[in-house]
Amino acid sequence: MPYARAMEPSSLEEYDYFQVDGINVYVYKGARVENTLRLVLRNYLVFKQIEIQGISIL
Numbered sequence: 001m002p003y004a005r006a007m008e009p010s011s012l013e014e015y016d017y018f019q020v021d022g023i024n025v026y027v028y029k030g031a032r033v034e035n036t037l038r039l040v041l042r043n044y045l046v047f048k049q050i051e052i053q054g055i056s057i058l
Contacts, residue, residue, distance in 0.1 A: 004050040
């Protein structure tokens with residue numbers, strides 16, 4: 001299951017790095033991105049969740 005963290009990964013060699021609109025994004029090198037990778041912020045009452053769309057982990 002893909003997930004997001006608000007921190008830089010400890011082993012950078014395992015990730016591809018992109019900067020999008022001033023946000024640093026690290027994508028695991030074993031991930032398969034289908035067309036476009038999308039991060040969507042969802043609100044559940046007082047909780048916030050980042051949903052990741054368009055990616056699968058091999």
